[in-house]
Amino acid sequence: MMKRMLLIVLCGMIILVAFSCGKKEQPAPEPQPVPEEVTPEPVPQPQPEVAPVVKPEPKPVYDTAVAYELQIVSLQDEARVKLEQEIFANRGIATKISSVVKNGKTFYRLRLDRLFSQGDAIALGEQMKAKYGSITEYWVEKVK
Numbered sequence: 212m213m214k215r216m217l218l219i220v221l222c223g224m225i226i227l228v229a230f231s232c233g234k235k236e237q238p239a240p241e242p243q244p245v246p247e248e249v250t251p252e253p254v255p256q257p258q259p260e261v262a263p264v265v266k267p268e269p270k271p272v273y274d275t276a277v278a279y280e281l282q283i284v285s286l287q288d289e290a291r292v293k294l295e296q297e298i299f300a301n302r303g304i305a306t307k308i309s310s311v312v313k314n315g316k317t318f319y320r321l322r323l324d325r326l327f328s329q330g331d332a333i334a335l336g337e338q339m340k341a342k343y344g345s346i347t348e349y350w351v352e353k354v355k
Contacts, residue, residue, distance in 0.1 A: 284321035292319040
């Protein structure tokens, strides 16, 4: 009898364990509401400041018999003259470089790249001398 009892208890435990180990059906989760996608408004990007374009003045047409050039620099150091040319170009002033040999020494001249009347050349030379510290003197020369 004891054996039967033990057998019944064991069978009951096996059945109990078998049913309790099975997966229990869980209720399906409730669907979550899908949030609406909010498109952010585009933020305008700051535009870099653009320097105004300096348009060169048209060259006045002078009769070369009465036209003059304005020379603002004359040095033996060609690199320094090229540097001055770059500085004036950044200011919107067009120039040209020429060279001349005097007494066996080469001088590099920086002249404005346009022609003037003699009076206009002198007036502009004075203005540039007062405005730019690198111009200590200027020369007005008749075009040959």
